Amino acid sequence: MKRIGLLGCGAIGTQIALAIDTGKIPGVLTHIYDNSKYAATELASKLNNKPLIVENSHLLSSNPIDIIVEAASQDAVKDVALSVLQNKRDLMIMSVGALLDESIYDVLSDACNHFKKTIYLPSGAIAGLDGLKSVKDELESVSITTTKHPRSLKGAKFFETSDINLDAIDSSTIIFEGTAKEAVSMFPANINVAALLSLCGIGSEKTIVKIIADPNTDKNTHHIEAKGKFGKMTFTIENFPDPNNPKTSRLAILSAIETLRKYCSDDIQIGT
Amino acid sequence: MKRIGLLGCGAIGTQIALAIDTGKIPGVLTHIYDNSKYAATELASKLNNKPLIVENSHLLSSNPIDIIVEAASQDAVKDVALSVLQNKRDLMIMSVGALLDESIYDVLSDACNHFKKTIYLPSGAIAGLDGLKSVKDELESVSITTTKHPRSLKGAKFFETSDINLDAIDSSTIIFEGTAKEAVSMFPANINVAALLSLCGIGSEKTIVKIIADPNTDKNTHHIEAKGKFGKMTFTIENFPDPNNPKTSRLAILSAIETLRKYCSDDIQIGT
Numbered sequence: 001m002k003r004i005g006l007l008g009c010g011a012i013g014t015q016i017a018l019a020i021d022t023g024k025i026p027g028v029l030t031h032i033y034d035n036s037k038y039a040a041t042e043l044a045s046k047l048n049n050k051p052l053i054v055e056n057s058h059l060l061s062s063n064p065i066d067i068i069v070e071a072a073s074q075d076a077v078k079d080v081a082l083s084v085l086q087n088k089r090d091l092m093i094m095s096v097g098a099l100l101d102e103s104i105y106d107v108l109s110d111a112c113n114h115f116k117k118t119i120y121l122p123s124g125a126i127a128g129l130d131g132l133k134s135v136k137d138e139l140e141s142v143s144i145t146t147t148k149h150p151r152s153l154k155g156a157k158f159f160e161t162s163d164i165n166l167d168a169i170d171s172s173t174i175i176f177e178g179t180a181k182e183a184v185s186m187f188p189a190n191i192n193v194a195a196l197l198s199l200c201g202i203g204s205e206k207t208i209v210k211i212i213a214d215p216n217t218d219k220n221t222h223h224i225e226a227k228g229k230f231g232k233m234t235f236t237i238e239n240f241p242d243p244n245n246p247k248t249s250r251l252a253i254l255s256a257i258e259t260l261r262k263y264c265s266d267d268i269q270i271g272t
Numbered sequence: 273m274k275r276i277g278l279l280g281c282g283a284i285g286t287q288i289a290l291a292i293d294t295g296k297i298p299g300v301l302t303h304i305y306d307n308s309k310y311a312a313t314e315l316a317s318k319l320n321n322k323p324l325i326v327e328n329s330h331l332l333s334s335n336p337i338d339i340i341v342e343a344a345s346q347d348a349v350k351d352v353a354l355s356v357l358q359n360k361r362d363l364m365i366m367s368v369g370a371l372l373d374e375s376i377y378d379v380l381s382d383a384c385n386h387f388k389k390t391i392y393l394p395s396g397a398i399a400g401l402d403g404l405k406s407v408k409d410e411l412e413s414v415s416i417t418t419t420k421h422p423r424s425l426k427g428a429k430f431f432e433t434s435d436i437n438l439d440a441i442d443s444s445t446i447i448f449e450g451t452a453k454e455a456v457s458m459f460p461a462n463i464n465v466a467a468l469l470s471l472c473g474i475g476s477e478k479t480i481v482k483i484i485a486d487p488n489t490d491k492n493t494h495h496i497e498a499k500g501k502f503g504k505m506t507f508t509i510e511n512f513p514d515p516n517n518p519k520t521s522r523l524a525i526l527s528a529i530e531t532l533r534k535y536c537s538d539d540i541q542i543g544t
Contacts, residue, residue: 230526270472
């Protein structure tokens with residue numbers, strides 16, 4: 001059975017740990033770490049099979065573990081990803097935005113190749129990446145339109161320099177249109193979706209992002225369009241927020257659990 | 273480098289072999305087989321790195337190979353799949369329809385687990401299976417509407433007992449609506465798409481298939497809708513036929529190549 005180490009014991013890390021503990025993911029959670037010792041202790045207290053709490057994030061991969069699951073932050077990825085691969089462990093990354101820095105992406109990609117290890121990026125709150133990566137070499141355009149309730153956009157850096165008053169919006173309104181590269185600095189909450197799409201397709205400078213505030217919606221909706229010699233793909237994903245963690249789409253957690261389940265299983269694997 | 277054996281040297285097998293030969297897939301094609309010795313010889317003649325042509329399909333997996341790629345027929349899957357796993361080789365299956373037979377699916381799934389091997393099913397001519405399998409436990413409904421030019425539907429068993437005259441259709445017309453289970457016996461050309469969707473989601477008796485003949489289209493379009501507690505997903509894939517093989521969507525070949533590329537690579541793997 002695969003041995004799993006967890007870096008980050010917040011809302012997402014907790015749900016992954018529970019999925020392992022209840023057998024939905026056929027692996028063993030052996031070691032966990034969080035910057036907050038309290039968070040790690042809290043998580044351990046919820047589990048039937050108690051993992052060891054290690055004293056720093058680098059100790060996770062020095063133990064005999066198959067895969068480290070990062071569910072912490074972009075900084076955590078920058079801090080530990082390379083040493084995880086050097087220690088010959090696989091890695092699953094939730095804070096995908098960290099890989100938009102091309103120098104980091106290239107270093108980690110080379111390290112995977114060199115150490116014969118794999119980094120897994122779940123599809124997050126979107127879907128269709130199976131199709132998109134298959135046609136990567138033939139893609140001519142990729143765009144994503146994200147529609148959220150205005151309250152879900154509050155606090156984004158974009159509004160520091162914008163005249164838009166979110167509270168005054170009374171119908172569906174385009175807030176932003178630009179490249180994924182511009183979007184990720186302006187709307188950090190959208191970073192993982194924009195990063196996944198960029199990495200999977202034509203990069204963050206060519207991927208177009210549109211953000212719409214709609215006071216009449218209770219969902220986060222991502223609408224993706226990709227065109228090329230192969231034809232055209234359109235994906236619309238309407239996500240309800242996760243009841244345990246309203247900031248995260250339920251699909252983002254389910255896709256992480258499925259990625260890890262697949263990693264831990266010898267079975268029929270459906271999908272590219 | 274991963275060693276690959278190819279079962280089936282037709283149009284799809286040939287394109288996979290060429291992708292290996294040109295380095296797009298970082299593996300080595302070491303052995304090939306086709307019921308037609310002529311087809312196997314023809315394929316070998318097109319390759320710079322000549323594979324060995326074996327004398328029967330079972331000899332593929334008795335050689336020191338990592339993965340067998342089936343691109344032959346449902347019968348070939350039924351004939352060799354179990355022995356491939358018993359010989360401790362992984363397997364990629366193109367003729368996914370074979371797995372709709374539940375007894376075959378269960379035997380192969382158990383064998384994967386027992387022999388610690390994996391069967392890979394590429395996403396074929398559709399996309400979004402990453403999302404669908406993530407929400408599998410929460411799915412309430414899955415449907416697919418396939419729109420094709422009437423000539424692409426000709427010869428289907430369905431028309432043996434139907435009054436519909438394909439030649440007389442002059443506008444978009446619903447030809448069939450029923451379960452995936454009914455559809456696969458009536459429209460064999462749709463079998464892989466319906467099978468993938470059924471296996472990935474809620475099974476062939478609950479998955480709804482609609483087939484539309486449209487004399488004004490030059491594409492094959494698949495429109496998939498899935499609903500559940502997570503929200504809703506809608507995928508529309510408009511495929512141009514492959515120029516080398518008009519019966520197959522270009523995406524079906526590209527997704528097979530991507531699945532095999534991923535299998536052969538230690539790298540950053542994007543998508544669930």
